Amino acid sequence: MVRTRIDVGRVRAAREMIDPVFLDTPLYRCEALEPELGCAVSVKLETANPVRSFKGRGTEVVASLLAGPGPGPGPGAGAGSRAAVCASAGNLGQALAWSGRRRGLDVTVVASRSAPAAKLDRIRALGARLELVDGDFEAARERAADVARHDGVRLVEDSLDIETCEGAATIGLELADAAPAFDAVLIALGGGALATGVGQVLKALAPGVEVICVQPLGAPAMTLSWRRGRVVTTGPTDTIADGVAGRRPIPVVLDDLLQVADDAVLVREDSIIAGMRMLLDHAGLVVEPSAALGVAAVLEDRDRFAGRRVATIVCGGNVDMDAYRRWVGIAPGIASGHGA
Structure with a gap:
């Protein structure tokens, strides 16, 4: 059995402390994305709440x-x-x-x-x-x-404090309930709270689901650390995905990640932008760059995911709209809302 700092019993208890406005977020198959991605895609929408993120x-x-x-x-x-x-x-x-x-x-x-x-x-x-x-x-x-x-x-301290990990892990409880519907979960990787929390719950309750973490090439510290099995500190980050742009992984969080992640992949900036554009065009979602990492991972390795059932966590919708318009190539005045 996988053992980390995260305990599924405490995750269930954490769920009782959380305002219901953050719980039971939409999880649905987004068929409009599938012709472009070549796989069955389910979206776990963590932006439909008062702070627009998980x-x-x-x-x-x-x-x-x-x-x-x-x-x-x-x-x-x-x-x-x-x-x-x-x-x-x-x-x-x-x-x-x-x-x-x-x-x-x-x-x-x-x-x-x-x-x-x-x-x-x-x-x-x-x-x-x-x-x-x-x-x-x-x-x-x-x-x-x-x-x-x-x-x-x-x-x-996000990711270091176990409460942040076990709060995020409640997403895993909701995914596990639907786990027969998908083969892999794509999770944005930054400090590690989301990846370790969700990963631990899936390993405990739906061990057949592959846990794949995704990080930008311009902010690779945690992925490099996972690959080498030790903390790797990097220089300045260079990515539009500011929500996952750390340089100094926390050792105990890396220890947890090593136990629960089946893979950690790096994606290019152009793929992140393409993912954002696809989520707008085909799902009607205005998302921040970190939330498009899962889609970017499929875009860069279609053969790996071809014919599979994939879930991606759309983890945040807080984005500067002027920058967003530049990234996805839309004119000012279009998509003028601030996202989910």
Whole structure:
């Protein structure tokens, strides 16, 4: 039996802490995509919620425990405090702000100045204090840790904190219920919470399903680490998929990934953009680049997936619309909504 930090019993308990608005998201076969991809494609839509990404599942668990009686959960300072800080490329910050506001928590989000403006504006709108730093996501992580130490508040570290993994893993429970309908699940790989959480549940409840993680060539740290069986730190990232653009894998998260991932693949930027365009044209979905990684993986290796039944997790829909229009080649004023 596969053993990681993630426990399926705790995942089931986590599900009870999560606002139902994040649960039981649509999972449906999208036949319109199939002529282009050459396989049966099911979409797990994690954008139809108040923060437009799967991250709310994890922050709901964190915030529920932090707001409850007794000491705050997890490592770090601030046990018992009703305040939290996180580093974010945008989606985690929105999710923690939403979950914290609902429970009266004081939330600070640290982000890079280069993060998409739409994500930063939404964090502010949700009532969190936003601190911007020069540099990339790793610089934001360092600053968030400094804030936690100085202010004595809970540091929420995506993927390292087990609550974020087990919150994301509730997606796996929903996929496992439908598992006879597909042979493989394609999962965006960044820090690892989504991949390890969903992967652990599938290995426990639907072991015949292949777990395939997908990362951009321009941000390959976790995939290279998985392939070599040890942490590989990379230089600056170069990808439009900002939600998965980390450079320093967390060792314990890599340990979990090594147990649950059957494969980890890297895809080109042009394939990510093609995937975004396909999801718009054939599924009516405006998604951020990270959410198109699964489609990109099929586009780059059609022979591998030919005739198979594949599920892909559409993990986020927070995207700067001006950039989106440039990427997918549509004129201003078309697809003017901010996505799912």
